[in-house]
Amino acid sequence: MATFIVLLDYTDxxxxxxxxxxxxxxxxxxxxxxxxxRIVSQFWTIGSHDGVFIMEAPDDEVAASVLLHLGAGGNVxxxxxxxxxxxxxxxxIATGG
Numbered sequence: 001m002a003t004f005i006v007l008l009d010y011t012d013x014x015x016x017x018x019x020x021x022x023x024x025x026x027x028x029x030x031x032x033x034x035x036x037x038r039i040v041s042q043f044w045t046i047g048s049h050d051g052v053f054i055m056e057a058p059d060d061e062v063a064a065s066v067l068l069h070l071g072a073g074g075n076v077x078x079x080x081x082x083x084x085x086x087x088x089x090x091x092x093i094a095t096g097g
Contacts, residue, residue, distance in 0.1 A: 014075030
């Protein structure tokens with residue numbers, strides 16, 4: 001499974017409906033699971049971004065599809081980072097370095 005770090009920023013709509021945020025997160029987590037992805041952990045944050053979650057998906061296409069669904073809700077904008085664990089990074093460095 002590929003790992004993705006997703007940074008969240010509320011839209012005006014999302015912040016107006018902040019009280020619904022936990023329920024929206026639960027609904028999104030269920031949607032992700034049904035479509036082959038898994039939310040490993042998620043956090044509401046203060047600072048540069050309003051939240052962050054770590055997601056695993058079998059490939060970039062599944063991740064993109066799930067995240068497009070999230071964005072289409074209009075409550076958050078996302079910045080997504082493809083993450084590589086130590087073993088994956090070593091393999092990339094060995095073949096690309």
